[in-house]
Amino acid sequence: MNFRKPTPIQQAAIPVILENHDLIACAQTGTGKTAAYVLPLLDRISHAKHDHTSTLVLVPTRELAKQIDDQIAGFAYFVPATSIAIYGGNKGESWDQQKKAITSGADIIIATPGRLIAHMNMGYVKFDKLDYLVLDEADKMLDMGFMPDLLRIVSQLPVKRQTLMFSATMPPKIRELARKILQNPTEINLGISKPAEGIDQRMYLTYDKQKPKLLEHLLKDLTVQSMIVFTSRKSAVNDIARILQKMGHKAEGITSDRTQEEREATLQGFRNKQFQILVATDIMSRGIDIDNISHILNYDVPQDAEDYIHRIGRTARAATTGTAITFINEKDQGRVVRIERLIEREIPKLENPEDIGPGPAFEPNKHRESKPRNKSNSKNKPKTRSHAAKSPDQPIRKPNATARVESKAPKINPEIGAERPKKPFEPKKRNSKRRGPKPEGQSQASDTNTSLKTAEE
Missing domain, CATH: 3.40.50.300 (P-loop containing nucleotide triphosphate hydrolases)
Structure with a gap:
């Protein structure tokens, strides 16, 4: 061997x-x-x-x-x-x-x-x-x-x-x-979290709508023996494969949705050089050993910095050399910073060719600032739901919750109404009174009604 x-x-x-x-x-x-x-x-x-x-x-x-x-x-x-x-x-x-x-x-x-x-x-x-x-x-x-x-x-x-x-x-x-x-x-x-030394890493600043043209431009200039195109979205695999096929390249896609027989046949065809370009998600980024992969192209930046290392690690295996190209849109720039921090080096960021048009400026701080706010909001939401879920078990909050429901609902429990010593409850009058300031004598009756309903429930 x-x-x-x-x-x-x-x-x-x-x-x-x-x-x-x-x-x-x-x-x-x-x-x-x-x-x-x-x-x-x-x-x-x-x-x-x-x-x-x-x-x-x-x-x-x-x-x-x-x-x-x-x-x-x-x-x-x-x-x-x-x-x-x-x-x-x-x-x-x-x-x-x-x-x-x-x-x-x-x-x-x-x-x-x-x-x-x-x-x-x-x-x-x-x-x-x-x-x-x-x-x-x-x-x-x-x-x-x-x-x-x-x-x-x-x-x-x-x-x-x-x-x-x-x-x-x-x-x-x-x-x-x-x-x-x-x-x-x-x-x-x-060598924890370090790509192989033989990998030539490059990044292009480009908008999503420019990516197909940029891919076509690069493939004209590159000498590709075999290439894996990675995407983070499973739904994009077949779309990218069709784009490559329309350009005249032999390309196939592989996803977890396919049967195992189909996946094995696709991999075997790629190994046997039956087609030049394989489009895949991160299922192909770990442990898969295919010889002579000359290029890796990240159609988008992976969510985890470690996945970037695994993706580009499909090339330059066993002390060989290879090229890794990554497309960066305006939203993925914060992820690039995390990748560079992990591998402890800055990756060259190139501009689009003139015939494609300018891409976004590299402003990672601008996009990184919005992410923590989203994260904090998402973290607060579960706390609010959790707090609301526990509130019925808390005797202080239960009457208040009941009072809010009563103020919105015009119907009342007839059994509770029958227990009242005074005239029957009239929803419209009660609602109109609740909107304005309460008379001093009415506050105690309203609290009594709420307590009676709470006890009945």
């Missing part, structure tokens, strides 16, 4: 794994993290006589599960080890095949958390003898909301096991998860 010498993450991680220590390893994408844990675990499996599933690898996406399974098949060509990828989106026979592999005790299971939980709910998943647990792309799994599923799966595993966690970034939530499931782990940090 043309592995001549270990990458830095492999050189650091393999001895730790062979010494049976728990590990939390962080390294930039494209540095060989998969081989860093697959090779030593295969070495362990080859010298053991397991009659059960010894290794569970959890990953965030179907594509990554399939890719790791393929890599294990290559690494284990001369090793008596079996593996299977377990993920959703397949036909019915795939479920039966996955069930058979689980119950027969495949040596290595690579699974997405949701699909594995579905099998566990059927009652035949037994991991009571599991030896090794691997969490690959752990930060992405947490971003996708898999924390409850991960904790549920871990609760079904033996306490005595070796746990390995690999991640491209190290946010606080990753350390929180590590404290829960790892025991005295060794930590390896190599």
Whole structure:
């Protein structure tokens, strides 16, 4: 497989794994993290006589599960080890095949958390003898909301096991998860949140309506072997693909809405150079290893700064070079500042070509000022709803709420009206009196009426 010498993450991680220590390893994408844990675990499996599933690898996406399974098949060509990828989106026979592999005790299971939980709910998943647990792309799994599923799966595993966690970034939530499931782990940090040095990064200041023309202009001047165009909106994938096709380029889109067979066929066609440009969302930004991607184009700026690193990390893999181009509209400029702060460098910002027209000026402070106000307003809304939800339980607020309802509604409860010692209640007169100043003698009667209705309710 043309592995001549270990990458830095492999050189650091393999001895730790062979010494049976728990590990939390962080390294930039494209540095060989998969081989860093697959090779030593295969070495362990080859010298053991397991009659059960010894290794569970959890990953965030179907594509990554399939890719790791393929890599294990290559690494284990001369090793008596079996593996299977377990993920959703397949036909019915795939479920039966996955069930058979689980119950027969495949040596290595690579699974997405949701699909594995579905099998566990059927009652035949037994991991009571599991030896090794691997969490690959752990930060992405947490971003996708898999924390409850991960904790549920871990609760079904033996306490005595070796746990390995690999991640491209190290946010606080990753350390929180590590404290829960790892025991005295060794930590390896190599180039955290840094793109590969071989990536030429550029950004263009452009309005959304100018993006198709700018894309066409750039593709005329660039020598593109293969390109991935990323967008944050799933609904935009097919639109961008059609724009590229009208320009005369061979392009296809891939989204989570497609069946797994369609997604695998699209990826295989891209790998085989059947088409030049792949349009995708961030499902393609993590762990997918495709050779010779010369260009990455961000049609919009990703919401999270870390996702920018993962997107452009699809190029310049294994010490090669590549180009990453990002389109910035007037609303995304604040995100650019966060990206530059994360990677600790300023990215060149270029203006549109003359035939396209000027784009927006780079004024990130102007747009960043409006965001905190929106956030604060959104934070206040739940508090108001929560406060209102609790108010009926508070005896002081309940009469007031009732009084407000009475003042708006012309109808009254006839049972309460029958209990009044004086003349029947007349809604119109009461409403008109409530709008103006109350006579001194009437205030007590109104309060009495409100209390009576509250007591009846």
